[in-house]
Amino acid sequence: MDEQPAMQLRGLTKRVGNKTLVDHLTFDIPKGEVFGFLGPNGAGKTTSIRMMVGLISISEGQVLVHGVDVAKDFSKAMQHVGCIVENPELYKYLTGYENLRHMARMTPGLDPRRIDEVVALVGLQNRIHDKVKTYSLGMRQRLGLAQALLHEPSILILDEPTNGLDPAGIRELRDHLRKLAREQGMAVIVSSHLLSEMELMCDRVAVIQQGKLIQVERMGDMGLSGDGALSTSFEVDDVGTAEQVLRQHFAAQVVTSGEHRVTLPLMREQVPEAVAALTGEGVRLFEVKSQRKTLEESFLEMTGDETIA
Amino acid sequence: MLSLFANENMKLYRRPRTWILIALMAAIVLLTGVLMKGHEQPTPANWKQALIVQNQQLRQEAAGGGRHLAIFGHGAAQLEVQIQTNDYAISHNVPPQQPTGWSFSNQVEQEAVGVLLTVFVAIIAGDIVAGEFTGGTIKLLLTRAQTRSRILLSKYLAVLLFSIVLMAVTLGVSLLVGGGLFGFTGASAPYIYMSATGHVAQMNMIAYLFANYGFNSISLLMTVTIAFMISTIFRSSSIAIALSIVSLFIGNTIVRVLSTYSWDKYILFANTNLAQYFFNGPAISGMTLTFSVVVLAVYFIVMNGLSWYIFRKRDVALT
Known part of the structure; x- marks a missing residue:
């Protein structure tokens, strides 16, 4: 591969007490693809993602973002990463716009006009100055996405993004993510325990079980495993x-x-x-x-x- | 850093809760003023005569060595304080019980809203970190290109600013209400008191007012720090608010109950009232201003250090 992958996991491990929640995960996540973390509940998907975005400490191994170690230079690495961990987290007593301004202020040197850009991108222009507590779940999801995209990350990480969304919302999100990967060359990482969803959304999936990587496969190849019959x-x-x-x-x-x-x-x-x-x-x-x-x-x-x- | 601080302030002042606390404070000060005005006793016509008689009795007492008051330590000095206060009232023709804007502001802080001020600040300080955890929004703060130390510091500074705002509102409203109801006379009247060394001393009324607020802000700072620490460690607003308020109320009791132990003086609450080194002398003999300042500094550093260490190491929601 001549191009550096967007994200690299190198022996990523999380131990709590004597339990190993994530066990030496090693794989690369390429640019311009929707990459899925697939596994049953409790397989370690969320734990891995939380380590990748610095919410929990790494017991062993490394996470590299464009070659930058997350544990060593967190601020530099996170400039490239946008994420929604579980639900889109919003301040309900603030307006949508204020939520975005809050996010913008956390990114040094961000042009305030970028806020209007992402608002248009997720189609929230009409309601952006309303308080978030008046938003529907779908609108909150969009605002969450706007927050994650605000600083123009090259890697977007979404943990269980379709939780609680209706079929129309899931479809909308899926189209959005595929577009981001195709058109902007973004690496989009999603996790899910729903196979059917991953089948429609992802270009490649890493199958994880009991904290271990089973395999990484291109989506199209998956049905061909075994003897190929x-x-x-x-x-x-x-x-x-x-x-x-x-x-x-x-x-x-x-x-x-x-x-x-x-x-x-x-x-x-x-x-x-x-x-x-x-x-x-x-x-x-x-x-x-x-x-x-x-x-x-x-x-x-x-x-x-x-x-x- | 400045933008993080701006964020914290936006979150604080865009919530109705914050404004309710500020308005409540102003309302209570106003109510206290109105009640005081309503219960004001008319000054008896012969008040001057009464003071002269009282002073004569006090002087006799003092000449007798302050027998009845000697048990309190500086009996003679305390008598002298009363005598001089009365003398001032007589010679300047101001009835001593007559409240002024200045004395009202002092009184309302010391007797009515001083504790409330601390409680309100504890509510904000106890929620500022824990609230982000309960709301899940902590994940937003910790996954951006900002270090955890800066996030925590911006929150601490925002709480300090709120403390200053609330204190300024209390002072400002109490001066306005006091001045409006009782007039701004008596600013030049001295506040006569017994110094820590047992001598009679006096200071300007306005100076005394600011000294009073200043000393109170020290204990306020310590309560903020306690609430903030508990908020960070337990991630629960209710525990943080409850514990810090309880500590405020029982702190002094604990110090008194444990007064037979020699380590009593190392308890935080034995040291929060620095005013004791300027007025009336320390509650526990042998304690000095320097001692208390050092003890306070140690508590301050340890509590904030603990908050900082735990916040930085915390695994956010490992499930």
Whole structure:
């Protein structure tokens, strides 16, 4: 990799007493991608994120932000990082604008005009001078995002960002995050225990369980783990012949279901061969469907059946 | 640093609570003034004659060695204070019980709102750190490019500013109310008192007023520091406010109860009243101003050091 990753974890560990909550996490988070921390509750996602933003101390290892050690030069490292840990935290007795001004004052040298920019970015112009206690949850989420984006960070960290959001809010947030990653080259880091959500949002996920890294995978590759065989089903007129033909060609387990469907595991390259064989024997073919393993299946495969930590 | 301080002040003064405390203080001072005016006794026509008679009796007493008062230590000096106060009233033709704007301001602080001032400041100091934890907003403060030390310092300074504001409001309102109700006469009248060494001394009424507020601000500072420390350590506003107010009320009792022990004088509350070294002498003999100042400084440094150390090391919400 010629370019330095946005964020690097090097043997990141958190111990409390004799319990190890996060155990030697090592991986890089590239720029311009939405990166997910995926794992069941209690896997150590939030603990890792809190170490990455300096809320809790690091027992062992390092977090590097553009090469700067968070533990050594916190202020310098945090200039590049915007975050929302759990809920967007706001002062409810202040207006939205005052909340942003409060945030702006904590960043030395920030142009006050930037406040209006982020307000426009999250679309809160009409309500920005109202007190936050009158805001809906969705508006609070937007204001939280505005706070996190105010100082133009190159890394955005969101812990369980979709908690408490309705489907429309989740969709809005997802589009927003993808846009930030694509258009501004921002590294967006999100954590979640919801697979379906991560599937739609992330380019890459780190699967974490019991404080340990199971693996880091590109989202598109996830369903292809194992031997790479896809469950392929054929809708045919003559199930009996089809089953026979397929058994002859592929020494695999063929399952018939209903009157018109046969299913068997096939590699992607074997699909045309199967189609040719079937039509060659005069079987009329109506539909071919290759199904990837769902993310859930591969996730469970990766994490095994271990109970939640 | 200045912008962090501005932030803390914005958060403080944009809340109605802060203004309610300030308004309440002003209202109580006003109410005290009105009540005092209502209960004012008319000065008897022969007040001068009465004082002359009283002084004659006091002089006899003094000549007799102040037998009845000698048990209090400086009996003769105390008699002399009363005699001179009366003399001043007679020669300047001012009835001694007549309140003035100046004496009202003093009285209201010492007898009515002095404790309240400390309680109100403790409420603000006890919440300023803990409130961020309960609200979750501490995460905003600690994940920006600012060190924890600066965050904490800006909060401490904001509380100090609030203390000064509240004190200034009390002083200002009490002077206005006192002056309005009783007039601004008597500014040149001396405040006659017995010094710590047992001699009769006097100072200007206005000087005495400021001395009074000044001494009170020392104990106020210590209460602020206690509330702030508890707020930082326990992250609970209610514990911080309750404990610091309780300490304010029972502090002196503790000192008295433990007076048989030699280490009694090292207790914080035995030292918070520095006025004792200027007026009437120390409550525990053998204590000096320097001793108390050193003890106060040690407490101040230890308590603030503890707040600072714990705030810097704290893991924020490890779950």
